[in-house]
Amino acid sequence: MTSDQTTLNRPEERLRRSSGPDRAAPKRPKDPFARSAAGFIAPGVILVAVLLYLPLLWTTFLSLTEYNGLGDPEWVGFANYLEMFDDPGFIGSVLNTLLWVAGTLLVPVGIGLGVALLTWNLKGGTWLRLPFLIPYALSGIGVGVIWSFILSGDGALDQALAAFGIQDTPRWLVDAPLNTVVMILATAWQGVGVNALLFTIGLQSIPKEPLEAARVDGANGLRLFRSILWPMLRPLTAVVVGLSIVASLKTFDIVQGMTKGGPGRASETLALTMYKETFVNSEYGLGSAIAVFLTVVTLAASILYLRQQLSSKHGV
């Protein structure tokens, strides 16, 4: 710590001098950039903390209270959760949400994989994939506008069926659970393309050698898929499946746009039930309890792909 030292241009030495004479041991300072690093991460941490975590905690607290926005929240313990599971409308909403999870796994992920395999190494494959990609960047409401029109009574679909002699068609958006099924298919129409794109990237990253070797050995079609492609696509499939599950659990836009959860509460999903209880019925406590429930389920599902994601090495 001699003050006659003149070459103090390296950060650690600058810091060493400023630590004062009472620090006898010339310990290497822990980190010359500590303050600067804190400054760089602070905006992100503050924004996320104030706008995401604080509300998160408040919702968790509200879920244990009775509150309608006026006066103060009144502590009621787990009463909202008990009320929630006693409500047949909520149970129906859970079942619908499960249907969404299963349906969006089966249809968009399945067809997406099929399209990726069909276009793989195919001349003009990029162009043949295009029709599936067009709907992808539509908003949920945009998809809802198109399909509400197609599925309305005597609408485009009914007219097409009538041309094939089918007159007695169901009321697509009214009869439950058919309305949930057709909304899942509308979402599938939108989602196939992006899954196909993801699987295509996965297929392109498969090394050529084992493929060639298998081909030489006479493996083709289904055999090739089962013994080489599928095992190599497994990690990516886990990501796609995880994404699909998490996204479907949060389904809101398209249902709100097409049926508003109706008729009655027949096509409600959890996200929609939460919205209605909170912003339509002003049952803040109950709405918050549903939000907490939805979050717990989503987090459990997220673990499926988060592990994969946090350990992945590639950036954009």
Next chain:
Amino acid sequence: MPFKHTARIVRTAVLVVLGLFWLLPVYLLLVNAAKSPETFTTKESWIPTDFSLLANMAEAVRLSGLAESAASTLLYAVVSPAIAVVVGAAAGFAIVALRLRHGFAWFVVVFGGTVFPLQMILLPLFDAYSRVGLFDSRTGMIIVYTAISIPFSAFVMRNFFTGIAHSVFEAAVLDGASTWRIFARVYLPMASSALVAVFILQATFIWNDFLLGLVLSQSDTVRPIVTSLAGMQSTYGGAQMSTVLAGGLLVSLPTVVLFLFTQKFFARGLALGQY
């Protein structure tokens, strides 16, 4: 060889048929959005009659303040992701280049903001926004869109910076550059492709947002465009369907075009776990 040839033809044929099937809703949208309200009928959806698409679009804009919504939404979709990519990059820079203590823990804190559903923050935001005067304000919308874009941005930028050798940073320090200068002049320019990718993904997400707009805004000037479209659908969906369809087309075009031209960015970003 002939077998392989046949397989190719079959594959192409299946894709063409399936692809055409996939385009049917797009066809129906275009045909019916182009029918003037006088000729439009719900009974004849498959046959084109006339071309009043532009008139319908203009009418849609007039009916529901879509022009003001579009201007606001453009503002949100540009400003929020722009701030978020820089804030996210700064976080990544702190963790990777400046070797922030407990960097990984801080990273998990920031990234963790993206794993729970929006439903968890809606009510407190609505409540707090109403109290502090941010409800139904453009500032309020920009702030919330920025905050929800940060976790993914920090995630991608941290990954990206991990790929830059730490000696780059050390060399710049020896040259006497300040950390801010190193960030702005060395790290940000190197990350431009990743910054653009994150920006495009988030801008699309914000343009297509419905829920936050529904809860946090009210007036035509502040309300995001998709939320306005939903309002237009429930108000005019019965009487003026072709106008609503034209509005839907108008609202959807920017993101669809953007997406088709930047597919690769999307695919990479999505593989990393957005939505």
